[in-house]
Amino acid sequence: MPSFTVYKGSKDGSIQKSQTTKGDLKNDEVLIRVTASGLCGTDEHYRTSDMVLGHEGAGVIEAVGPAVRSLKKGDRVGWGYEHDCCGECTYCLSGRETFCPERKMYGYADLDQGSFATHAVWREAFVFKLPEGLTDKEAAPLMCGGATVFNALRMYNIAPTSRVGVMGVGGLGHLAIQFASKMGCDVVVFSGTESKKEEAMKLGASEFVAMKGKKELDIGRKLDVLLVTMSAQPDWSLILPVMAGDSIIFPLSVSGGDFTIPYTPLLLQGIRVQGSIVAPRNIHKQMLQFAALHQIKPVIMEFPLNQEGITKAMTTLNEGNMRYRGVLVPEN
Ligand SMILES: [Zn+2]
Numbered sequence: 186m187p188s189f190t191v192y193k194g195s196k197d198g199s200i201q202k203s204q205t206t207k208g209d210l211k212n213d214e215v216l217i218r219v220t221a222s223g224l225c226g227t228d229e230h231y232r233t234s235d236m237v238l239g240h241e242g243a244g245v246i247e248a249v250g251p252a253v254r255s256l257k258k259g260d261r262v263g264w265g266y267e268h269d270c271c272g273e274c275t276y277c278l279s280g281r282e283t284f285c286p287e288r289k290m291y292g293y294a295d296l297d298q299g300s301f302a303t304h305a306v307w308r309e310a311f312v313f314k315l316p317e318g319l320t321d322k323e324a325a326p327l328m329c330g331g332a333t334v335f336n337a338l339r340m341y342n343i344a345p346t347s348r349v350g351v352m353g354v355g356g357l358g359h360l361a362i363q364f365a366s367k368m369g370c371d372v373v374v375f376s377g378t379e380s381k382k383e384e385a386m387k388l389g390a391s392e393f394v395a396m397k398g399k400k401e402l403d404i405g406r407k408l409d410v411l412l413v414t415m416s417a418q419p420d421w422s423l424i425l426p427v428m429a430g431d432s433i434i435f436p437l438s439v440s441g442g443d444f445t446i447p448y449t450p451l452l453l454q455g456i457r458v459q460g461s462i463v464a465p466r467n468i469h470k471q472m473l474q475f476a477a478l479h480q481i482k483p484v485i486m487e488f489p490l491n492q493e494g495i496t497k498a499m500t501t502l503n504e505g506n507m508r509y510r511g512v513l514v515p516e517n
């Protein structure tokens with residue numbers, strides 16, 4: 186019976202060390218020793234919940250259950266937001282299991298384990314073999330952040346000829362710039378100030394727009410696609426005039442409250458607002474292959490995977506000082 190250390194949220198937001206014990210490995214379950222975990226904005230969202238945090242896991246297989254077929258001890262793997270699904274509904278059968286009514290996702294199911302831990306037990310079917318060419322630390326942030334931005338571009342068939350706006354240069358945004366630019370898109374980055382300009386251009390942006398104090402935006406050719414990756418919602422009245430006809434807005438970051446947007450321009454320009462979450466497994470696998478081929482890697486800051494390290498990483502993220510994804514690494 187595997188027993189391991191986990192780190193949980195709590196009512197007052199402090200990180201608690203705890204222990205989880207699982208039954209003997211059954212069916213296609215695998216025991217993974219965590220070697221790296223990304224820190225995502227959603228972890229902050231659940232910080233005051235009594236649950237194990239972390240959903241950008243990377244690690245090494247330590248043991249396999251009786252029905253495991255393709256993974257073996259010693260394999261490098263990762264896992265993300267979704268842990269299980271029914272396998273039989275129309276979504277599962279069409280490769281869109283992220284919409285399965287019985288999906289098991291971070292924050293809603295399996296609250297006794299996560300990637301802020303020494304180990305975890307997951308179904309082989311929801312674990313991804315890591316490609317050569319990406320280290321565990323590089324792969325971890327791709328499991329949610331990378332999968333989220335890649336999915337928007339891939340599931341909704343964004344064309345390489347598109348002009349793609351990326352709003353916010355953070356954990357998601359800095360990956361979105363790389364994916365969209367390697368897909369061949371013309372990438373325009375929107376940020377508050379000029380401070381991240383050099384980095385954004387290096388990551389593949391062709392234009393950078395500092396929004397602060399702007400009453401109107403002039404970007405030349407309008408956007409076919411906009412990925413909104415910052416934590417607060419933007420001023421839509423500023424944004425809509427630079428959206429092309431029949432364009433798509435993806436609000437990708439977790440934000441509380443309602444979504445309000447000027448109605449008439451949305452209607453007259455045929456602009457779509459498209460909800461989107463992490464990638465189903467087929468697209469997740471494509472994302473890993475694509476990232477390895479084009480050497481798309483997160484820019485990371487490392488913290489020790491313990492109470493103190495997690496707290497420090499979360500503070501860094503909250504204060505807006507993360508460049509650009511925090512990765513927790515065990516100390517041994
Ligand atoms: Zn996430």
Ligand SMILES: [Zn+2]
Nearest residue numbers: 271274277285
């Ligand atoms: Zn299903």
